[in-house]
Amino acid sequence: MILEVAALYIKEGRNDQFESDFIEAGQYISSITGYIRHSLQKCIEQDNKYLLLVEWENLEDHTIGFRQSEVYNNWKEALHHYYDPFPIVEHFHVVVTNPLPAH
Template sequence: MIIEIAVLYVKLGQENQFESYFKLASQYISAISGYISHQLLKCLEQENKYILRVHWQNLEDYTIGFRQSPQYAKWKELLHHYYEPFPVVEHYQEINLT
């Protein structure tokens, strides 16, 4: 499993509208093969800061399956204009410590 992390800074004053559009956009990411789950976390100290965490079966499910899909175009249209600056998206894998 791969965990995608993106720190999102939403333009000040647009947080409620962003959250509403994010709910709508969630249908597009969840329709992708290899998608497992996602969470949007809101920072308590900084009202316009969020963390998006997405679980994928593998990296290609994101890089090819999602980013090259018609669903991504809809996701982008709904959400990308809210970000300032544009987020860095990184992917992680769990390390077995036992």
């Protein structure tokens, strides 16, 4: 499993519309082979900052399967105009995991 991480900074005054459009855009990313799940988290300290987390089966499912697909163009059209600056996207894999505590 690969975790895609992107810090998204949204143009001032656009948060509500961004969140609404993001819900709609979820259909595009979730239609791709290798997609597992995603979440959008809003920063408590910075009102216009969000964290996008997407789990993929492997790196190529994102970098090729999604980014080179027709639905990526729909994703871009729906969301890219909200970002300032454009986000840096990084990918991570687990090296250590903490087991659930015993009860």
